[in-house]
Amino acid sequence: MRELLAVEKVSAGYGESIVLEDVSFAMNEGDSLALLGRNGVGKTSLLVTLMGITRLHRGAIRWDGGDLAKVPTWKRSRAGLGWVPQERHMFPTLTVEEHLTVVARPGPWTLQKVYEVFPRLLERRQNMGNELSGGEQQMLAIARALMTNPRILLLDEPMEGLAPIIVQELVRVVRRLVKDEGMSVIVVEQHARLALSLTERAIVLDRGRIVHDSDSASLLADGDKLDRLVSVA
Numbered sequence: 001m002r003e004l005l006a007v008e009k010v011s012a013g014y015g016e017s018i019v020l021e022d023v024s025f026a027m028n029e030g031d032s033l034a035l036l037g038r039n040g041v042g043k044t045s046l047l048v049t050l051m052g053i054t055r056l057h058r059g060a061i062r063w064d065g066g067d068l069a070k071v072p073t074w075k076r077s078r079a080g081l082g083w084v085p086q087e088r089h090m091f092p093t094l095t096v097e098e099h100l101t102v103v104a105r106p107g108p109w110t111l112q113k114v115y116e117v118f119p120r121l122l123e124r125r126q127n128m129g130n131e132l133s134g135g136e137q138q139m140l141a142i143a144r145a146l147m148t149n150p151r152i153l154l155l156d157e158p159m160e161g162l163a164p165i166i167v168q169e170l171v172r173v174v175r176r177l178v179k180d181e182g183m184s185v186i187v188v189e190q191h192a193r194l195a196l197s198l199t200e201r202a203i204v205l206d207r208g209r210i211v212h213d214s215d216s217a218s219l220l221a222d223g224d225k226l227d228r229l230v231s232v233a
């Protein structure tokens, strides 16, 4: 399998302050990774580091064989990084369909395929961004990233604050993306067991450092260890 992403001894942060220390991991095309850890340990910072929003103090990030630091932030979506931020950034005056078509780039993900995955968005296609429920907004945020035809999807707490029935629907979608579509995914989740059930591999951060790296199934099977790593003491 071809290497897609390699994070090598990365220390990064905001201005002079460093929030990620000596972080290293690599992913091949089609890999799925759960990024776990308690609140404030640096999970979002790691995703935004991939998007070029933090300051890279040390280390390197290889993307598709090249140096990601050389790709400016605004070009990273075009380079294939499909970021779905925690704040969903909907436009109140655009319809669902306009949200999807303005970002569309050529590839297997078309409007038709996205509507097939999210039938709810097809029903809502003429609704404005501010007329959607939280769950519909999250579906639209993921659908919008898919329309860019990304090589990797970066999901930042996609289930946060959503009703159980919507969580079930999103789990079905993420599982389909990972298992059937072979999409490369990094998923940040507070619901560790859920994230582990969706992915092949997991890393756990604590105070900006990787403190655990294994396949997801073995961490899921070791409940005591998982609780020690991610639960609030």
Ligand SMILES: Nc1ncnc2c1ncn2[C@@H]1O[C@H](COP(=O)(O)OP(=O)(O)OP(=O)(O)O)[C@@H](O)[C@H]1O
Pocket (backbone or CB within 6 Å): 014, 019, 037, 038, 039, 040, 041, 042, 043, 044, 045, 046
């Ligand atoms: N824009 C910013 N400027 C300065 N410091 C920041 C900024 N964003 C986050 N931090 C700090 O970086 C550290 C890591 O935060 P981050 O949001 O990456 O953690 P997290 O694991 O994603 O947490 P959560 O689960 O609460 O979202 C925290 O100490 C936080 O205060």
